[in-house]
Amino acid sequence: MTIRKTICALIALLLAISSAAFAEVTLSAGGETPICSETVALTIAIPDDVYVEDYETNLQTLLLEEQGNYDLTFMVLPSTDYVSKLNLMVQSGDKLPDVIFGSEGLYPSNAMVYSWAQAGAIVPLTEYITNPDVAYYFTQACERTGLDLISMMTMPDGEVYYLPSVNQSYANASPNKFFIYPSWLETLGMAVPKTTEDLYELLKAAQGVDFNGNGKADEIGLFGTFNDKFQGVLPALMNAFVYAGGENYVTVDHGVVGFAYTTDAWKEGLHYIRKFYEEGLIPMETLTMDSNQFTTLINQEDVSAFIFLSNWLGVLNSENPAANEYRYFEPITGPEGVCFTNYNAVAPKATFLVTAECENVEAAFRLGDLMLSKDHSIITRWGEQGVDWEYYENLEDKGAYVSAYTEEFDISICTFNATFWSEAQNKALRQNGPFIREYSIAAGIGKLPEAMTPYILTNGASQMAYNTGEYWPEEVVPVLIYTEDELARVNDKLMALTARVDEITAAFLAGNLDIDSEWDAFQKELKDIGIDEVLEVIQGVYDRMYK
Numbered sequence: 001m002t003i004r005k006t007i008c009a010l011i012a013l014l015l016a017i018s019s020a021a022f023a024e025v026t027l028s029a030g031g032e033t034p035i036c037s038e039t040v041a042l043t044i045a046i047p048d049d050v051y052v053e054d055y056e057t058n059l060q061t062l063l064l065e066e067q068g069n070y071d072l073t074f075m076v077l078p079s080t081d082y083v084s085k086l087n088l089m090v091q092s093g094d095k096l097p098d099v100i101f102g103s104e105g106l107y108p109s110n111a112m113v114y115s116w117a118q119a120g121a122i123v124p125l126t127e128y129i130t131n132p133d134v135a136y137y138f139t140q141a142c143e144r145t146g147l148d149l150i151s152m153m154t155m156p157d158g159e160v161y162y163l164p165s166v167n168q169s170y171a172n173a174s175p176n177k178f179f180i181y182p183s184w185l186e187t188l189g190m191a192v193p194k195t196t197e198d199l200y201e202l203l204k205a206a207q208g209v210d211f212n213g214n215g216k217a218d219e220i221g222l223f224g225t226f227n228d229k230f231q232g233v234l235p236a237l238m239n240a241f242v243y244a245g246g247e248n249y250v251t252v253d254h255g256v257v258g259f260a261y262t263t264d265a266w267k268e269g270l271h272y273i274r275k276f277y278e279e280g281l282i283p284m285e286t287l288t289m290d291s292n293q294f295t296t297l298i299n300q301e302d303v304s305a306f307i308f309l310s311n312w313l314g315v316l317n318s319e320n321p322a323a324n325e326y327r328y329f330e331p332i333t334g335p336e337g338v339c340f341t342n343y344n345a346v347a348p349k350a351t352f353l354v355t356a357e358c359e360n361v362e363a364a365f366r367l368g369d370l371m372l373s374k375d376h377s378i379i380t381r382w383g384e385q386g387v388d389w390e391y392y393e394n395l396e397d398k399g400a401y402v403s404a405y406t407e408e409f410d411i412s413i414c415t416f417n418a419t420f421w422s423e424a425q426n427k428a429l430r431q432n433g434p435f436i437r438e439y440s441i442a443a444g445i446g447k448l449p450e451a452m453t454p455y456i457l458t459n460g461a462s463q464m465a466y467n468t469g470e471y472w473p474e475e476v477v478p479v480l481i482y483t484e485d486e487l488a489r490v491n492d493k494l495m496a497l498t499a500r501v502d503e504i505t506a507a508f509l510a511g512n513l514d515i516d517s518e519w520d521a522f523q524k525e526l527k528d529i530g531i532d533e534v535l536e537v538i539q540g541v542y543d544r545m546y547k
Contacts, residue, residue, distance in 0.1 A: 025363055030136025034069035035370065040363045041071040043097035045086060046432050047079035047106045053426040060379050060429050068367055082106045090121040098358040099367070101433040102165065102351035110481040113162060113350045114155050118484070122353045124159035128365045135365075137373040138163065141436035144374070149348050151545065156483040163368040164348030165431065168439040170405075170463035174471065175230045175311040176245070176342040177462050179326045184211045184306050192329045196240050196272060199332050203281040203306070212302045221281040224309035225294050227502060231309045233286055234273065234505065235342050240334030241269035243473045245342030248498045250538065252475035255547060257538050259531065261501050262523065265338070270508050270515050272334075277509050287506045312459045324454040328462035331471050341471040345478040352434040368434050377435040378413060383427040388417040392446055401446030404460025412444030418451070480541045490537040493530040500529065 026037040046055060055061060055074040065072055075097045077085050083106060089096060100122070102108065108116070116122045129150065132139040142149055145168055153160050180192065188206060193199040203221040211219050224233040229245070238244035242265035243251055249260040260266050276282040289297075298305055299317045308315075308326075316323035333339040352368035354361050370376065375385065382389040392398060392411040403411045421430075443463070447456070482490065504522050507513040 025360060027362060027366060030133050033067045035067065035366045036069040036363055039069050039071050040360055041073070042099055042358070042364055042367065043073045043075055044099045044101055044433075045075045045077060045097045046101045047082040047103050048076050049079065049103075049430055049432060051422075051424050052428075052430055052432070053424055055429070055432075057426060058429060059384055059427040060376065063379070064367065064370060064376070068370055070363075070367055072367075079103075079106060083108050083112070087112060087116075090116050090119055096121060096355040096357050098355060099364055100353040100355060102162075102349060102353075103432040104165075107165070107349045107351050108353075110155070110350065110479065111484075111487050113353065114157075114481065115484065116353070117155065117157070117159065117161050120356055122161050122355050123358070123361055124161055125163070125354060125361075125365055126158075126160045128362060128369075129153075129160050129163070134362070135369055137369045137371075138436070140374070141166070141372050141377070141438075144438040145346070145436060146438075147346060152479050153348050154545075155481055156486075156544070161353060162350040163352035163365070163372065163434045164436065165351040165434050166346060166348050166436040167442075168346050168437060169442045170439060170467045171312055171442065171459070173344055173346070174341045174463075174466035175344060176232060176236050176309055177311065177466055178236065178307060178329050178331070179310060179313065179462075180307045180329055181211075181303060181305070181322070181325065182327050183325070184209075187211060193332055194330075195333050196237075196335060200272075200275070200281070203276070204279070206306050207279075207281065211306070212304065214302050216302075218302065218304045220283055220305045220308075222276065222307045222309075223283070223294070223298065223305040224286055225289050225291055226287050226506060228291055229342050229344070230311040231291060231294055231315075232342075233282055233309065234509075236309050236331075237273045237276075238266065238269040239338075239340035239342070239471075240332050241265045241272070241336070241338055243340045244269075245340060245473075246476065248494060249501065250477055251473070252477055252542070255475070255542075257477070257535060257542055259497075259535070261505070262526065262531070265336075267515065267519055269334075270505065274509050274511065274515065278511060284510060287510055312462065313455050314459070327458055328465065330465050339471060340473060341466055343472040343476060345476045347479040371434045372436050377437045378441065379427075380429050380431050380433070380435050381421070381437070382413070382415055383417060383420045383425065388420050388427065389413050389415045392444075400448060402449050402452055403444060403446050404452065404457050405443040405445075405464060408464055409440050409444040411446035412440050414446040477542060477546075479545075480538065481545065482537070482541055486537050486541060490534050493534050496529050497526060497531055497534060500525065 025040055028035050052058060055076065061072055064070060086100060128134045129138060145166060149164060150160060153164060155161060184206065190202055190205060193202050206221055209219065222233065224231040226232060227234040235244045242260045242263050244260045251258045251260050277284055295315055298308055298315060299320050303322050313323055313326060331339050331341045354364045358364050378389065379385060392414055395414060401411060401414050508515050
């Protein structure tokens with residue numbers, strides 16, 4: 001072969017290689033696999049997780065790669081400062097991966113997402129997410145959940161910049177529940193309290209009684225933390241006077257936003273709760289106790305709490321025999337007929353963002369959409385299908401399983417590995433990244449009858465009782481997305497207001513400030529901090545998003 005022919009052959013070979021390397025990737029129709037006609041490599045930022053052995057060899061990762069024809073590489077960042085690290089990378093102009101995953105408690109806020117978008121670090125996904133053929137699984141998930149997610153994800157510029165994680169869970173929707181030790185109630189010969197007066201009379205009757213028989217005055221009437229949404233004494237009791245379960249105590253009435261702590265009902269509730277602290281029915285220590293201290297004390301050897309507040313009985317250690325003995329009771333009603341419980345309105349979290357570094361945005365989007373499928377939304381929480389869980393309809397021995405929620409939900413899945421979430425494994429991404437699950441999944445879990453302990457049944461019954469909607473306000477604010485200007489106007493003032501309200505409220509309850517004589521000064525201080533401007537901004541954002 002001549003030199004010329006050799007050179008031509010080499011050029012032809014190089015062109016062929018080049019053409020193959022840069023061949024256009026075509027994408028399948030929605031729901032069809034593999035998604036990509038050619039392998040698409042994507043790098044993904046993800047927080048470390050001690051319960052995931054290796055993201056790249058993880059069974060769910062391998063399944064995503066197979067179904068999508070992806071080659072996934074993970075940039076694992078410390079979970080301790082995950083979001084801060086990502087924000088610093090954006091602000092510094094560092095090279096970003098193709099995709100950013102969020103995780104529970106480790107996702108960027110809407111304000112941060114919008115700032116990243118304004119900086120050009122992430123790209124809009126609006127054209128994909130609004131197309132049912134492209135956002136195939138997202139569209140199905142919206143139908144299953146009945147949620148208008150796009151309206152809650154749309155930024156002030158009209159664009160959507162992420163795919164979400166959404167968990168409709170009865171355990172979390174109404175997180176602040178009353179639990180009572182029934183044998184102590186029987187000792188007193190009294191009924192479960194239904195009103196604020198019933199609760200007060202019950203705790204007065206229990207005061208000083210050595211229920212646990214240890215000769216110590218260690219019995220606690222009502223136990224919780226100060227204002228935590230899961231164990232908070234303040235919201236649990238204040239909700240019998242005015243709804244106090246909104247973020248920063250925000251309320252909505254006929255489309256008009258307000259703050260619960262500016263109302264006469266809040267003042268009345270303070271008087272009621274103050275009486276419990278003053279008379280020792282609630283330990284004064286709860287005003288400064290955090291959730292870790294609460295968990296330690298609720299699990300001491302001798303049962304000490306007559307009534308406690310918690311999301312569920314999981315706050316009690318598995319070794320604690322009382323875990324199978326406590327029972328729930330429903331929210332109490334105040335003197336004016338008010339009866340609310342904390343309500344966590346389901347809102348999407350930013351857990352899948354595509355950066356400006358990504359060369360094939362639609363292919364990346366389709367990865368996130370695939371993760372929103374029903375299968376992957378279950379896998380990411382419960383592990384390998386057929387081993388750790390299975391759809392009820394696929395089981396041959398259906399009659400062997402029962403559910404704690406059968407009064408309202410049919411069994412949808414059966415789980416076989418009770419310790420999956422608390423052990424290191426390499427089968428699931430553990431909700432690092434997007435997923436969407438509807439109520440009927442978590443509330444439709446089937447178990448073998450022997451697993452249906454009183455603990456499981458009480459949790460299930462309490463969740464159904466608190467989530468009828470009867471105790472939820474008619475109007476809530478699921479999420480507010482501010483522009484940078486709005487955030488600049490409201491952020492510091494809102495944080496200052498909430499901090500000061502908590503401080504003054506604790507002082508009222510402890511008796512360090514007199515409620516009646518200091519009330520007007522308290523309200524004036526809120527004005528001085530800037531409550532009117534904060535309400536003006538919040539109202540504007542609310543109107544933009546929900547009216």
